[in-house]
Amino acid sequence: MSTGLIGGENMQEVVVLGVGMHRFGKTGDAIVGEKSVTELCRHAVDMAMKDAGISWKQVQAVSAASSRFSGGKGWGLNGNDIVEDLGCTGIPVYNLSAGCAAGGNAFNIGYSLVAGGIHDIVLVVGGEVMPKGMIQTSGVEDANDPEYLRQRCVGMPGPAFWATLARRRMFDYGTTETQMAKVTVKARKCSESNPFARFQKAVSLDEVLASPYVSNPLRLFEICPVSNGAAAAVICSKAMARRFTSKPVTVATSTVATIGFDDALPRSLAGPVPSGPSFHTEAKSAVMKAFERSGIGPREISFTELQDNTCYYELAFPEEWGLCEPGEAERLLEAGETAPTGRMPINPSGGFVSFGEATTAMGVFQIAELTWQLRGQAGGRQVPDAKVGLAQTNGLGGNATAAILKR
Amino acid sequence: MDDSTNKASLREPCVPGLFSEEGEPSLHGARCTCCDTPYFPRVAACRNPGCDESRIVPCTFGGEGRLWSYSVADFPPPPPHRYDKPFMPYAIGVVDLDSGLRVVGQMVDAVEFMQVGSRVRLVIEPIHHEDGRTFTSWKFKLLDR
Ligand SMILES: [Zn+2]
Numbered sequence: 001m002s003t004g005l006i007g008g009e010n011m012q013e014v015v016v017l018g019v020g021m022h023r024f025g026k027t028g029d030a031i032v033g034e035k036s037v038t039e040l041c042r043h044a045v046d047m048a049m050k051d052a053g054i055s056w057k058q059v060q061a062v063s064a065a066s067s068r069f070s071g072g073k074g075w076g077l078n079g080n081d082i083v084e085d086l087g088c089t090g091i092p093v094y095n096l097s098a099g100c101a102a103g104g105n106a107f108n109i110g111y112s113l114v115a116g117g118i119h120d121i122v123l124v125v126g127g128e129v130m131p132k133g134m135i136q137t138s139g140v141e142d143a144n145d146p147e148y149l150r151q152r153c154v155g156m157p158g159p160a161f162w163a164t165l166a167r168r169r170m171f172d173y174g175t176t177e178t179q180m181a182k183v184t185v186k187a188r189k190c191s192e193s194n195p196f197a198r199f200q201k202a203v204s205l206d207e208v209l210a211s212p213y214v215s216n217p218l219r220l221f222e223i224c225p226v227s228n229g230a231a232a233a234v235i236c237s238k239a240m241a242r243r244f245t246s247k248p249v250t251v252a253t254s255t256v257a258t259i260g261f262d263d264a265l266p267r268s269l270a271g272p273v274p275s276g277p278s279f280h281t282e283a284k285s286a287v288m289k290a291f292e293r294s295g296i297g298p299r300e301i302s303f304t305e306l307q308d309n310t311c312y313y314e315l316a317f318p319e320e321w322g323l324c325e326p327g328e329a330e331r332l333l334e335a336g337e338t339a340p341t342g343r344m345p346i347n348p349s350g351g352f353v354s355f356g357e358a359t360t361a362m363g364v365f366q367i368a369e370l371t372w373q374l375r376g377q378a379g380g381r382q383v384p385d386a387k388v389g390l391a392q393t394n395g396l397g398g399n400a401t402a403a404i405l406k407r
Numbered sequence: 408m409d410d411s412t413n414k415a416s417l418r419e420p421c422v423p424g425l426f427s428e429e430g431e432p433s434l435h436g437a438r439c440t441c442c443d444t445p446y447f448p449r450v451a452a453c454r455n456p457g458c459d460e461s462r463i464v465p466c467t468f469g470g471e472g473r474l475w476s477y478s479v480a481d482f483p484p485p486p487p488h489r490y491d492k493p494f495m496p497y498a499i500g501v502v503d504l505d506s507g508l509r510v511v512g513q514m515v516d517a518v519e520f521m522q523v524g525s526r527v528r529l530v531i532e533p534i535h536h537e538d539g540r541t542f543t544s545w546k547f548k549l550l551d552r
Contacts, residue, residue, distance in 0.1 A: 141487055143422055148487055149448070152421055153534070153544045154511055155480055155488040156499050163478035164501055171476065171523040216479035216496075216518065261456055265501070270436070270447040270510035272455075273503045 015248035018052025024229035065102035065126035065360035103363025104401025127230030128358035146268030163215035183311035191350030193380025227356025257285035259398030282400035298322035366391035428531035
């Protein structure tokens with residue numbers, strides 16, 4: 001059947017067979033304590049394999065999301081450590097690095113290996129033990145390093161990027177700080193019924209608006225903190241899946257993209273003034289490719305898990321991808337349409353704002369939530385009759401991924 | 408020694424070679440004469456994927472522009488940023504210079520005066536002090552204040 005080429009006609013259909021997660025938390029708390037990234041991942045992987053009904057010896061390859069944020073052999077999560085922990089079977093391990101998009105990249109590589117007929121059963125895993133406080137940059141004092149120049153000459157903390165975009169939206173659409181705060185209220189309401197979320201408690205509008213600015217106009221409760229956590233998914237070819245389940249969740253597509261030359265926000269110090277609106281080009285490109293490749297349109301999406309490092313993204317992304325009309329997001333939010341029971345549910349999991357970000361886990365965390373939703377296993381946060389789910393990540397360095405799952 | 412030479416001798420750029428304040432305050436950048444793309448800092452080759460032939464020539468950027476958007480450093484950024492203590496929150500502008508360059512820089516004026524769309528001018532100003540030395544960087548100043 002295969003000609004050896006990966007492309008359209010010759011691709012195998014890929015399904016998600018099982019998913020798992022370790023509840024997110026903060027170093028030293030009652031949830032994750034002092035657990036290592038390997039321990040967190042082991043928990044998520046065991047759960048995913050049990051969910052899939054497979055044993056470790058049946059896994060043919062591992063696609064791991066790797067990062068540089070937490071030391072440990074220098075590069076955070078190392079897929080080889082997971083394999084060593086589960087038992088060295090000699091299988092190939094791919095360690096993917098793409099900042100916060102690494103989990104999405106790892107899923108894409110796993111998907112591509114199965115779709116291309118290279119392997120039948122692949123384990124995708126992401127996990128992180130994050131350092132405390134604001135994520136620091138490389139720390140290298142090199143005048144050729146744009147990140148160094150930006151910090152030395154300007155002093156632009158990470159959240160300032162999001163704040164710049166949010167401020168521009170306030171100018172373009174009249175978005176208010178209260179509307180942005182309402183995104184957090186909606187997200188934290190969802191988290192109440194998610195046993196894997198770090199925060200599982202609703203917050204009031206007043207509480208959000210009383211939280212201090214991290215980077216005006218964005219407040220502490222409107223920006224995801226860093227967390228420790230892990231997520232895993234067992235994916236497999238549809239032909240092979242028949243041995244394990246009668247109702248697998250199908251991967252309609254998985255895509256990866258990087259930032260465009262004309263992006264609105266300069267990656268380093270400066271860029272050309274773009275000729276028109278060109279926001280979040282990496283995310284838009286990944287999602288548009290996903291629509292194109294799957295043949296599924298934005299209006300067929302039952303719900304979306306998108307990267308809400310900040311509540312601003314929940315307003316900006318849906319309209320850029322055609323899920324709603326430009327400038328309509330605030331009205332939909334205030335009408336309750338972005339809640340799980342609305343007509344455009346966004347982040348029913350509670351999102352990054354409720355989980356905190358365990359960088360490399362996030363792309364895989366989204367796959368787990370999509371799977372639970374599509375199986376109807378999402379409890380109090382269930383999107384009624386969810387048929388098609390969209391996931392999207394963004395990562396430092398101009399990375400983005402998207403995936404569409406369907407039942 | 409008159410006042411201006413004295414002042415200049417006490418000020419030094421936080422990173423040498425990127426900008427200067429002699430004559431007009433300016434950023435040392437480049438422009439591709441093939442596709443007209445502006446660059447700061449300088450690049451060796453044009454990065455525009457739509458450009459037919461990279462032809463980079465050095466040039467400077469300065470003068471006036473418009474505030475496209477801004478953010479606020481409400482907390483001190485991590486190193487290698489350096490700042491005078493106690494830390495004072497400042498606005499960070501993203502400015503569209505009239506010459507076609509969109510560039511990031513600290514704003515001179517206080518946060519409460521910021522308004523998207525305001526006209527601004529590029530200036531060279533102190534960014535922090537250390538061991539009796541004054542380190543400068545480029546910043547933007549509101550014109551109508
Ligand atoms: Zn050019």
